[in-house]
Amino acid sequence: MALTAQKVGTKPYDDQKPGTSGLRKAVKVYQNQPNYTENFIQATLIAGVGDRLKGSTLVVGGDGRFYGKEATELIIRMCAANGVSKLLIGQNGLLSTPAVSYLIRKYQTQGGIILTASHNPGGPDGDFGIKFNTPNGGPAPEAITNRIFEITKSISEYLTCPALQADISTIGTQTFQVDGATFTVEILDSVADYVTYMKEIFNFESIKTIVAEGAVTPLKILINAMHGVTGPYVRRIFVDELGAPESSIINCVPLQDFGGHHPDPNLTYAADLVKELKKGQHGFGAAFDGDGDRNMILGHNAFFVTPCDSLAILAQNLDCIPYFQKTGVKGYARSMPTSGAVDRVAKSTGKECFEVPTGWKFFGNLMDAGRLSLCGEESFGTGSDHIREKDGVWAVLAWLSVLAHTNKSVEELLMDHWNKFGRNFFTRHDFENVDTAPANEMMANLNALIVDPALVGKQYSSGDKTYTVAVADNFSYTDPIDNSVTKGQGVRLIMSDDSRVIFRLSGTGSSGATIRLYIEGYESDPAKYGLDSQVVLKPLIDIALQVSQLQELTGRTAPTVIT
Numbered sequence: 106m107a108l109t110a111q112k113v114g115t116k117p118y119d120d121q122k123p124g125t126s127g128l129r130k131a132v133k134v135y136q137n138q139p140n141y142t143e144n145f146i147q148a149t150l151i152a153g154v155g156d157r158l159k160g161s162t163l164v165v166g167g168d169g170r171f172y173g174k175e176a177t178e179l180i181i182r183m184c185a186a187n188g189v190s191k192l193l194i195g196q197n198g199l200l201s202t203p204a205v206s207y208l209i210r211k212y213q214t215q216g217g218i219i220l221t222a223s224h225n226p227g228g229p230d231g232d233f234g235i236k237f238n239t240p241n242g243g244p245a246p247e248a249i250t251n252r253i254f255e256i257t258k259s260i261s262e263y264l265t266c267p268a269l270q271a272d273i274s275t276i277g278t279q280t281f282q283v284d285g286a287t288f289t290v291e292i293l294d295s296v297a298d299y300v301t302y303m304k305e306i307f308n309f310e311s312i313k314t315i316v317a318e319g320a321v322t323p324l325k326i327l328i329n330a331m332h333g334v335t336g337p338y339v340r341r342i343f344v345d346e347l348g349a350p351e352s353s354i355i356n357c358v359p360l361q362d363f364g365g366h367h368p369d370p371n372l373t374y375a376a377d378l379v380k381e382l383k384k385g386q387h388g389f390g391a392a393f394d395g396d397g398d399r400n401m402i403l404g405h406n407a408f409f410v411t412p413c414d415s416l417a418i419l420a421q422n423l424d425c426i427p428y429f430q431k432t433g434v435k436g437y438a439r440s441m442p443t444s445g446a447v448d449r450v451a452k453s454t455g456k457e458c459f460e461v462p463t464g465w466k467f468f469g470n471l472m473d474a475g476r477l478s479l480c481g482e483e484s485f486g487t488g489s490d491h492i493r494e495k496d497g498v499w500a501v502l503a504w505l506s507v508l509a510h511t512n513k514s515v516e517e518l519l520m521d522h523w524n525k526f527g528r529n530f531f532t533r534h535d536f537e538n539v540d541t542a543p544a545n546e547m548m549a550n551l552n553a554l555i556v557d558p559a560l561v562g563k564q565y566s567s568g569d570k571t572y573t574v575a576v577a578d579n580f581s582y583t584d585p586i587d588n589s590v591t592k593g594q595g596v597r598l599i600m601s602d603d604s605r606v607i608f609r610l611s612g613t614g615s616s617g618a619t620i621r622l623y624i625e626g627y628e629s630d631p632a633k634y635g636l637d638s639q640v641v642l643k644p645l646i647d648i649a650l651q652v653s654q655l656q657e658l659t660g661r662t663a664p665t666v667i668t
Contacts, residue, residue, distance in 0.1 A: 166200020
């Protein structure tokens, strides 16, 4: 049956500015406002693909959260009407964010649309998100997201093909004739291509020697997919390919509301994993977020590996992974708030180490230029240049590769690292869903404070600790590849002993404001390596609260989440 595209009149919305990674809003915002979703998708197609739109191929997938199926079907109809030639879609619309990045690169498409709000809650009362990834597989840079926003502010029509009905539940190819042109929808096995790629990157036979049921030197693992999109990937890789017992994986059925939980792999929201690991029956635990790009690593008795230390450990041991044996290790990078632990590894190995703003898109240019092999963020994101997104399953396979190669426990690896480099104690305090006005007032006050020339050299004391401010600024980044400048990325107080206090408003929330307070302190005394970060860093935390007046302005007496 021949199908016809239609133009539909619409009115713009003024709140469709993409954040750190896409547009995240409450589900009801997308559902209950006429053409809200359509407007943003049309703007994304125009700005993201541009003059390559007609005849293009795009990847579409998401984390399976509520409203994802409806949005996928809407995207299919709109892509057909906009002249897209082919869509590659995960079965039932399911694709992890790392898998989308890989598929874009493997099939050399003009980009992809990912339906996810990442680690935000799902369900009818939860959040939904849409983001565009470019042909390199990475999140759209600011030039594109700014263009998307500009289009949404003046959009007057969108294109759709309302009669087109595609079946996204059955693997295979479907073709349609739209205004005389062939439009193809190919439904893919959501997991197959990604699993094949992981088997090229890692030595699965080596990992099997510690995780497979009946292994000679067994490491009992527990992998928690948190009812996110990684569930099918976890089952296929860890059970089917690596031979781990079925009891090694939990919460592996993707659910639209993530089982009513917050799909964020940290000590607060993955408390069930922490509780189980504390029983002492497992030597390794991991959890992933809703769309599979974040990870948390735990050792025996729930020994917590900060994402900062996780990045440093992998940097120290990359040469045991076949992929890096072939490509070599080109350099490292971290987001600005992430601790300097990886910097110390880079210095010892003679590698470049870059400090970039928060947001994975800032790593992409460095990777494409061949300057970067491994990167990470303190927000539980770790990845390499195998794709252009952070990758939770990849990070766990990398850790298991290191454990198999070194024949050491998680805790032993950390202690060895600290004994060699010292320990960068790190914590992040999140104050979620704060009223926007006091949060903005706090940041305005801090920005006024850092331009006061009297601040540098000023001393702050708490308990038995006294710190002297050496640097005060709002972090700005000049991309060494394209010379683009990104400003206003977080207020920093850097002390004379390299301790740091950083304040940022998060760009990943869907309502209100999330204040993030980052604290870092370095210790070279081995007697302190085993201490709790909250104890060691308490003087700096107290100083940060004092300087920012966070509690007085917001009324918050304690953070929502501590990591």
